[in-house]
Amino acid sequence: MSRILTIGAAQLGPIAPEESRASAVNRMIELLKQAGDRGCNFVVFPELALTTFFPRYYEEDISKMDRYYEREMPGPETRPLFEEASKRGIGFYLGYAELTPDGHRYNTAVLVDETGKVTGKYRKVHLPGHSEYEGQRPWQHLEKRYFEPGDLGFGVWRQHGGIIGMALCNDRRWPETYRVMSLKGAELIVLGYNTPDVNTSAFEPNHLRMFHNHLTMQANAYMNSCFVVGTAKAGVEDGCMLIGGSCIAQPSGEIVSLATTVEDELITSTIDLDLAKMGKETVFNYARHRRIEHYGIIASQTGVELPPELADAAE
Numbered sequence: 001m002s003r004i005l006t007i008g009a010a011q012l013g014p015i016a017p018e019e020s021r022a023s024a025v026n027r028m029i030e031l032l033k034q035a036g037d038r039g040c041n042f043v044v045f046p047e048l049a050l051t052t053f054f055p056r057y058y059e060e061d062i063s064k065m066d067r068y069y070e071r072e073m074p075g076p077e078t079r080p081l082f083e084e085a086s087k088r089g090i091g092f093y094l095g096y097a098e099l100t101p102d103g104h105r106y107n108t109a110v111l112v113d114e115t116g117k118v119t120g121k122y123r124k125v126h127l128p129g130h131s132e133y134e135g136q137r138p139w140q141h142l143e144k145r146y147f148e149p150g151d152l153g154f155g156v157w158r159q160h161g162g163i164i165g166m167a168l169c170n171d172r173r174w175p176e177t178y179r180v181m182s183l184k185g186a187e188l189i190v191l192g193y194n195t196p197d198v199n200t201s202a203f204e205p206n207h208l209r210m211f212h213n214h215l216t217m218q219a220n221a222y223m224n225s226c227f228v229v230g231t232a233k234a235g236v237e238d239g240c241m242l243i244g245g246s247c248i249a250q251p252s253g254e255i256v257s258l259a260t261t262v263e264d265e266l267i268t269s270t271i272d273l274d275l276a277k278m279g280k281e282t283v284f285n286y287a288r289h290r291r292i293e294h295y296g297i298i299a300s301q302t303g304v305e306l307p308p309e310l311a312d313a314a315e
């Protein structure tokens, strides 16, 4: 199978709180049509691509937010997207809020092949924000209220001639996300995001939001020798500005395609997955160079713990 793929990042502009699923799906179908015309094999949609970013709203009774969740994927309202994609032979990644039959809520993404079949599922591991209302914030970021941490780990799937891994938004800021998947052979890591352009928990100059967005994806593309595709939901959504900057980064860490708007916009790049080999066989040949005897605390300790000799000196 060819290892040369044309990839699309299908950025979405804002989705209003009252916008219907049908409208959001139609917008995505329009981007899929453009992707087909541009020869895309695979398209990456944003995180929570079917609705407004509802964790910005506080609701005491979580079940009152049920309208924002999908109980099946595809369901009646999302099936047209799957049909259009399979008609055009395009695989895709789609982020959405998942409500399971036994009542669990996850921030989820699925991987879909070129026949419209769901081949993989990822549930967001690194949930940012808070779980209770915080009055000092201009808007809330209640992902810890509306979702449980993902229980599926960081999987990878053989698809489109390569090995693909998935992540969601805040996951992109954590090196562990990429390293776990690249230890499983990931050559292409795809993710969607909703990132407000203001940090509402502490002062941070606005321009750093975009800088960190690209810094994390580019650095991790390089350090794990893989392609990274990040797709935004962007623009002013019910008064909250979300950054754009959707991009495709290659294993050198360089961005090869970058969105220029904060609206519905498709960016594409034709990539050769074999480009991921060079780093994996040289500088980042893990089998040859990693020293796991020194990495233990990364997987056994969550917060900072001073080593005993430093802790003693502080007393």
Ligand code: CDT
Pocket (backbone or CB within 6 Å): 047, 128, 129, 141, 168, 169, 170, 171, 173, 193, 194, 195, 196, 199
């Ligand atoms: N959706 C998401 O994960 N957004 C976060 C915002 C962090 S501010 C609480 C992000 O990392 O972009």
